[in-house]
Amino acid sequence: MDRIDRKILRTVQDDGKLTNLQLAEKINLSPTATAERLKRLTRDGFILGYQAMLSPEKLDLGMLVYVEVKLDRTTPDVFDEFARAIRKADEVMECHMVAGGFDYLIKARVQGMETYRAFLSDVILSLPGIRETHTYAVMEEIKNTDKLPV
Incomplete structure (x- = not known):
C-alpha cells in the first residue's frame, strides 16, 4: 500500500458514488490505473463494500x-446462543x-x-x-462517523 492507495481509500471513503473517471481526476491518476488499483484494494479486502x-x-x-449486558454464565454455548439471537434484532x-465490567x-x-x-x-x-x-440514552451525538483514518 502506497500513498496513492491511501489517497484512493480516503477519497472513496468520503464519496463512494464517484465514477472511476471522477476518482481518477481527484487523485491525479489515469482512469485505467485508478480502476486497477481500486480493483486490487477491493480484492485484497481494504474496501469491504459501499x-x-x-x-x-x-x-x-x-x-x-x-x-x-452482563451474562449469568460466560460459557461458549451461552456466547454462541447470545450472538445468534442478537444478529436477528433489527434495532x-x-x-x-468487551473486556471489563460487563x-x-x-x-x-x-x-x-x-x-x-x-x-x-x-x-x-x-x-x-x-x-x-444498563442503558444509556444518547442526549446529543457529538461525532458519528464510520470513516477510518487512512
Missing part, C-alpha cells in the same frame, strides 16, 4: 441507546463483546422511549443468559 447513509430521524429512529446496529455493549436505534422499553423487554431481556443490563 452503502448509503440514511437519516435516522427521517426514518423515525431518532433515539440512540447503548446497552451494557441493533452494533454489538461488541460482557457486551449494544448500540441500538429506536423510535423513542416507549419503543425502547418494548425492545428491552421483548428483545434484550429475552436473550439467553442475561443477568443484568
